[in-house]
Amino acid sequence: MKDLTTRQQEILTFIEHYEWRNGFWPSIRDIQEQFGFASTNAVMGHLRALEKKEMIERIPGQARTFRINRPDAPEKPEIPEDATEVVDIPVMGDIAAGYPDRVEPAGEIGRLQVDIQSAGFSSRRRSFALQVRGESMVDAEIYDGDMVIIEPRDAYDGDIVAALIDGETTLKRYIQKGSEPPYLKAENKFYPELYPVTELCVQGVAKAVVRSL
């Protein structure tokens, strides 16, 4: 494949990009308008050049029928090299029915995959996602219906944790000051602030929130 001029590269990028955005290819006049050409023929020239250099293919006379000739043919434009490690996370519906300090995989209602860079968890741990029920954490901007990604690990003061209370898993703030016994705190001024914790059973620490709109 030969070298492209700057303009040709721009056109090619635009075409790829247009398809990526819209799901179909641009017309010649779409390209013309994008670059502010006064004539469609300006586009035609570039397309002919790109065809000659075997960067694109077209069906003569037919509208919006491009084919991009990428040597590596990635489906999406420019997937960066830094292979992001992806965590595959089961979405749990109701984990309260499971073992007290374990997650019951039967409760899986879906899967969520988030890469590490974006959300910052460790792939080593077996993270899972929880659908939030209730309003106990609205002051921490976590709302009913949100999905919270939980990483099973020990909690530190200030962490938001998924914990078992009365046989039900809820989201609470974990508070531990000095050597005092830890307690849980709801982040909703209409809820009781403190939860008596006889047997503290923390499932894990919240690392991210996902909400469908």
Next chain:
Amino acid sequence: MKDLTTRQQEILTFIEHYEWRNGFWPSIRDIQEQFGFASTNAVMGHLRALEKKEMIERIPGQARTFRINRPDAPEKPEIPEDATEVVDIPVMGDIAAGYPDRVEPAGEIGRLQVDIQSAGFSSRRRSFALQVRGESMVDAEIYDGDMVIIEPRDAYDGDIVAALIDGETTLKRYIQKGSEPPYLKAENKFYPELYPVTELCVQGVAKAVVRSL
């Protein structure tokens, strides 16, 4: 979504297959020829039905501009570990520098992978994620630093949209009552409610929020 007739299902399947094979969408006469219709209007009728049932979308008057609207129900009962269909979403940093009504892929700062069942978007559309800056949507529970997953499509009244205002992409509520001209609305009582929209440039509709804790 309503049930399709056999014929409608056949047409829909053909359109999808055609795109799969050719990389672009069929023209009406391509479909006509495939089914041996004597009139293009036979196709038109089915397309209208499919649009009414919200299975497809089209750009009126423009050639080969289909969009398939699947609720993404993979009909495989036995789903192997790795078989979950995953949407690979580029995370955009600053998209204002790109094309006026398009997203600049160079602005990619990461990737996010979310599967379809969990977040409920279509894999056909080219979704992308945006990092939210500013507080203009805090009353819709979207905060500074959140990542919002945007699906490029036309906005309806009440949607949260990513739109270009003053060369900057912001998140706003899209309001369109009846036949009145649409406008944008910030969801923050400290912000001006209405935005004067001379040239409304909607990048897409917000489908999900992802926040790292």
Next chain:
DNA sequence: CTTGACAATGATCAATTGTTCACCTAAACA
């Protein structure tokens, strides 16, 4: 100085393609 690539204008043409109108058939329905 000339040649050839690259880039673009402006006008025009023709094919492709989406759209619409009038009209038809058959089955389902109430």
Next chain:
DNA sequence: TGTTTAGGTGAACAATTGATCATTGTCAAG
């Protein structure tokens, strides 16, 4: 019996779109 819904014919129309003509200008290489 009339009515609706799905499916279809046939013709004509108009918008979109790709293709082509002649022409201009720049700039680097030979």
